[in-house]
Amino acid sequence: MATPRPTRLELAGLAKSYVPGKPVLSGIDLAFEGAALTAIIGPSGTGKSTLIRCINRLVEPTAGAIRLDGTDLTTLRGDALRRARSRIGMVFQEYNLVERLTVMENLLTGVLGRTSAWAAWRRRFGRADLERAWALLERVGLQEFANARADSLSGGQRQRVGIARAVMQEPALLLADEPTSSLDPKTSVEIMELLQGVARREGIPVIVNMHDVDLARRFASRIVGMSGGRVVYDGPPQGLGDDMLRQIYGGEDWLQ
Amino acid sequence: MEPSASPRALPGHVRPFAMSRAERIGWIVFAVLAAWAASRIDPSWARFVTGLANAERFFDRMLPPIFTPERELVRGLAESLQIAVLATALGLALSLPLGLLAARNLMPGWVSWSARFVITVCRTFHPVIVAIVFVKAVGFGALAGIFALTVASIGFVGKLFAEAIEEISMKPIEAVRATGASFANVLLFAVVPQVLYRFIGFIAYLADSNLRNSAIVGLVGAGGIGGTLFAAFQRFDYDYVLGILLCIIGLIMVGEALQLAVKKVFRQ
Amino acid sequence: MSDAAVPAAAGAAGAAREWRRFTPAERLARFATYFLCVAAIVASLRTVDVIPEFLADAPAQVQDLFVRMWPVDWAFYVTPRNTGAQTVHAALLDTLAIALLGTVFGLVLAVPFGFLAARNIVRLSWVNWLARLVLVATRSTSTLLWALFFVAVFGPGALAGTCAIAFRSIGFVGKLLSEAIEESHRGTIEALTAAGASWTSRVLYGYWPQVKPAFVAIAMFRWDINVRESSVLGLVGAGGIGMAMNAAIDTFEWQRVALILLVIFAVVVASELLVTWLRKRLL
Numbered sequence: 001m002a003t004p005r006p007t008r009l010e011l012a013g014l015a016k017s018y019v020p021g022k023p024v025l026s027g028i029d030l031a032f033e034g035a036a037l038t039a040i041i042g043p044s045g046t047g048k049s050t051l052i053r054c055i056n057r058l059v060e061p062t063a064g065a066i067r068l069d070g071t072d073l074t075t076l077r078g079d080a081l082r083r084a085r086s087r088i089g090m091v092f093q094e095y096n097l098v099e100r101l102t103v104m105e106n107l108l109t110g111v112l113g114r115t116s117a118w119a120a121w122r123r124r125f126g127r128a129d130l131e132r133a134w135a136l137l138e139r140v141g142l143q144e145f146a147n148a149r150a151d152s153l154s155g156g157q158r159q160r161v162g163i164a165r166a167v168m169q170e171p172a173l174l175l176a177d178e179p180t181s182s183l184d185p186k187t188s189v190e191i192m193e194l195l196q197g198v199a200r201r202e203g204i205p206v207i208v209n210m211h212d213v214d215l216a217r218r219f220a221s222r223i224v225g226m227s228g229g230r231v232v233y234d235g236p237p238q239g240l241g242d243d244m245l246r247q248i249y250g251g252e253d254w255l256q
Numbered sequence: 257m258e259p260s261a262s263p264r265a266l267p268g269h270v271r272p273f274a275m276s277r278a279e280r281i282g283w284i285v286f287a288v289l290a291a292w293a294a295s296r297i298d299p300s301w302a303r304f305v306t307g308l309a310n311a312e313r314f315f316d317r318m319l320p321p322i323f324t325p326e327r328e329l330v331r332g333l334a335e336s337l338q339i340a341v342l343a344t345a346l347g348l349a350l351s352l353p354l355g356l357l358a359a360r361n362l363m364p365g366w367v368s369w370s371a372r373f374v375i376t377v378c379r380t381f382h383p384v385i386v387a388i389v390f391v392k393a394v395g396f397g398a399l400a401g402i403f404a405l406t407v408a409s410i411g412f413v414g415k416l417f418a419e420a421i422e423e424i425s426m427k428p429i430e431a432v433r434a435t436g437a438s439f440a441n442v443l444l445f446a447v448v449p450q451v452l453y454r455f456i457g458f459i460a461y462l463a464d465s466n467l468r469n470s471a472i473v474g475l476v477g478a479g480g481i482g483g484t485l486f487a488a489f490q491r492f493d494y495d496y497v498l499g500i501l502l503c504i505i506g507l508i509m510v511g512e513a514l515q516l517a518v519k520k521v522f523r524q
Numbered sequence: 525m526s527d528a529a530v531p532a533a534a535g536a537a538g539a540a541r542e543w544r545r546f547t548p549a550e551r552l553a554r555f556a557t558y559f560l561c562v563a564a565i566v567a568s569l570r571t572v573d574v575i576p577e578f579l580a581d582a583p584a585q586v587q588d589l590f591v592r593m594w595p596v597d598w599a600f601y602v603t604p605r606n607t608g609a610q611t612v613h614a615a616l617l618d619t620l621a622i623a624l625l626g627t628v629f630g631l632v633l634a635v636p637f638g639f640l641a642a643r644n645i646v647r648l649s650w651v652n653w654l655a656r657l658v659l660v661a662t663r664s665t666s667t668l669l670w671a672l673f674f675v676a677v678f679g680p681g682a683l684a685g686t687c688a689i690a691f692r693s694i695g696f697v698g699k700l701l702s703e704a705i706e707e708s709h710r711g712t713i714e715a716l717t718a719a720g721a722s723w724t725s726r727v728l729y730g731y732w733p734q735v736k737p738a739f740v741a742i743a744m745f746r747w748d749i750n751v752r753e754s755s756v757l758g759l760v761g762a763g764g765i766g767m768a769m770n771a772a773i774d775t776f777e778w779q780r781v782a783l784i785l786l787v788i789f790a791v792v793v794a795s796e797l798l799v800t801w802l803r804k805r806l807l
Contacts (some may be wrong), residue, residue, distance in 0.1 A: 086436030096431035100449045113436030293621035297682040307678040338568040382756045393585040399574045505664040521553045
């Protein structure tokens with residue numbers, strides 16, 4: 001299921017200010033290419049979540065370009081924007097499932113980008129889509145829960161549904177906004193393993209926002225450290241020394 | 257710390273279960289208003305006693321209830337049902353989009369304000385008043401009743417719809433938008449599932465309300481059993497009046513049972 | 525969750541896997557409901573006695589009505605139509621008095637019935653049943669119908685109106701109250717019983733404080749409705765502004781009708797604002 005050629009995402013001079021004069025992101029230049037899991041780390045409020053949300057324009061960037069396989073996403077509108085979004089999968093910190101719908105229906109929201117409203121209302125989805133949904137359910141180990149209501153699941157199970165939903169889109173890129181922050185340590189590891197697997201199997205870049213540095217070091221092949229709205233580190237986990245961490249997070253106590 | 261000689265009493269100004277000052281003022285205001293109202297209405301013991309005698313005679317003539325002429329009774333009930341069904345259908349068709357437009361979390365300010373204004377105007381007037389206006393406009397009969405209850409429906413259920421939509425969580429909406437779904441699909445999969453069960457409840461409540469109201473708009477000529485009842489009342493046929501009343505109550509109870517059944521079918 | 529261990533059974537069955545949101549029984553039930561609703565609408569459309577010409581004429585008639593209502597007869601507010609009658613102002617005060625006293629009596633009478641109907645307070649099921657019967661009967665009879673009855677009993681005037689409002693409110697408030705009581709927390713009551721509290725103490729200090737917020741909300745809800753209801757009771761002679769309106773309609777004085785409609789609008793809106801303010805302060 002790998003995309004034909006490796007996805008390339010470029011962020012050029014990306015900036016965002018919610019309040020004029022107080023930038024949350026200042027001049028971010030990053031490039032992502034091919035199958036890899038990148039972790040973005042940094043203290044709260046440093047713009048990690050804003051960065052992730054700018055990529056699929058859930059938040060509107062104030063300046064800069066976001067080029068996905070050559071197309072600048074900041075210039076898209078209407079149908080073109082929707083099509084671009086359907087190529088970007090997203091996993092949320094609080095799962096953002098539709099609680100009253102079943103697990104299967106939540107999965108199928110992944111293909112709503114290319115399903116007509118009429119078919120969606122009648123719950124008539126294509127054969128290929130259904131097959132893929134079942135396969136994905138098995139992959140995340142939730143095949144018995146297909147008709148269970150989403151809010152009857154545990155946190156870890158819900159996040160697995162969230163990941164499966166994103167992969168349903170057959171995305172060229174997967175974004176994850178603090179996917180493990182609401183989960184216990186053991187479940188967090190399972191989720192990170194799943195995400196790593198997605199990067200490998202689908203052959204796409206997976207960009208994960210997280211604040212657990214150990215988890216990041218364990219699962220990411222590349223780490224981007226942010227501080228004060230800028231990128232201060234961009235490289236392999238091995239190169240992330242204590243000095244660098246202090247620079248990113250400030251203060252020494254928590255390192256003990 | 258040395259032990260105290262006696263257990264410490266509560267501070268003197270705190271008495272459990274006592275009313276706060278604001279509450280006391282509230283009660284006084286209320287008592288004054290009630291006294292004023294009573295003086296206007298002037299209930300006297302003499303009136304009450306004659307009233308009781310009247311009531312006794314009234315009940316004497318009401319019992320036993322009769323249900324003839326049946327054709328008239330059945331026609332009146334059927335017309336009330338028709339009015340209720342059509343007013344509910346038309347009212348829903350108008351209230352759903354209006355309620356959506358009035359939701360402040362999904363719509364721009366001026367749109368939601370205008371929609372809310374329309375709903376408020378529809379809500380302010382009693383259905384019977386609206387019925388009078390429509391009787392003048394479209395003549396006596398069921399049409400006036402249908403229009404009047406449609407207006408009442410918009411006021412009743414449009415507000416409920418808008419409030420339900422305003423209470424939904426935006427998170428699933430964010431997620432479904434992120435998949436590139438169209439506006440219709442976002443509505444269908446992120447908004448509707450969150451409100452559907454409550455909406456079904458509102459629709460049932462609306463049907464019940466319209467059924468009750470359809471029985472009385474006839475009092476002003478807008479069709480239905482209300483007209484039959486009023487005519488019987490003025491003819492002093494109180495036993496027929498009781499019969500009609502019992503039929504109305506029976507109809508309402510059947511309606512309530514149907515509502516429960518429908519809610520069960522759509523329970524998620 | 526390892527990627528490599530994808531179960532071999534997946535897809536090996538060959539046959540396409542079905543997914544249905546609802547079981548056949550559920551789908552049948554849903555379809556039947558839709559069908560019955562549509563059938564009811566179609567049946568009503570076909571049998572209702574509506575003269576098409578009137579329907580077509582409707583917009584023009586409504587417009588004509590609004591033209592006749594303008595300009596609004598503001599003076600009518602303080603000028604009685606003839607020396608014996610009430611001014612609109614006086615009628616309005618009557619309406620408010622009816623609404624207030626009627627609601628109060630309704631609330632007061634609803635409380636005992638509400639408690640009697642609650643299955644966790646009174647265990648005798650025939651008493652519950654009787655109380656519920658009273659509540660259903662008073663609820664199903666609309667305020668206007670009660671007004672007709674009381675006009676026959678007490679004669680026309682505000683007293684009939686007040687009783688009508690009160691009696692209708694008993695059923696409405698009583699039902700919601702009994703539901704609120706049945707949903708109250710058992711733990712508090714258990715604690716009071718364990719401490720040896722009498723039945724009255726349990727009701728007063730155990731149930732009542734829990735039920736009070738719901739009761740206040742219900743009371744304000746009913747007051748809202750009663751203000752509206754009081755404005756029409758005059759149509760059947762039960763006092764208030766409805767009588768002035770009835771007189772004006774009968775003589776086609778549409779400008780005066782317009783004034784009364786505006787007055788009702790203002791009063792209802794003012795009452796709602798008051799209720800919203802109270803709600804914010806109390807709840």
